Amino acid sequence: MTALGRRNWLIWTLPSLFFTLAATMFVSVFVFQVARVEGHAMEPTLNDQDRLVINKLVYQRHAPGRDDIVMHYYPLNPDKSFVKRVIAVEGDQVRIADGVVYVNGIARRDAFVRDDFRSHDDWGPQVVPEGYYFVMGDHRNNSSDSRHWGFVPKKYIVGKVQWRWWPVSSARTF
Helix, strand or coil, rough: CCCHHHHHHHHHHHHHHHHHHHHHHHHHHHEEEECCCCCCCCCCCCCCCCCEEEEHHHHHHCCCCCCCEEEEEEECCEEEEEEEECCCCECCCEEECCEEECCCCEEECCCCCCCHHCCCEEEEECCCCCEEEEEEEHHHHHHHCHHCCCEEEEHHEEEEEEEEEEEECCCCCC
């Protein structure tokens, strides 16, 4: 390649490379984030080492809802992040009696929780404060969650778990 050819190649390639890099950074900072599950707290829904795509934009338009699976910062150490299921939203009353979760006095249908993963603890009743959420793992016997460290502030919710892309055989949309 001649010097003129290299120069022309750089003139056309560098802006494209810069645009691609800028677009990738924008998407990863503001739109989606890739995450890995570490631990067994969300089994059987999510397994240790599953790879996820987190939608960071979805909660800009509306608030997290009950049963959403979210990635959030750990309230006791915001340098860490967890993946949990939203059980109750602001204003809901939560009570756990012998492992059965009641939201506003109604027992939740937690069909995704295996019988051997159910805890038999008691908690509450407490009302979820404004701007906070009550979250739990699906493996209730093996989950550090709102029962242990309290409510999660809305500002700590990173986004909604949108896809599991790894392992490919278990890929799915949530």
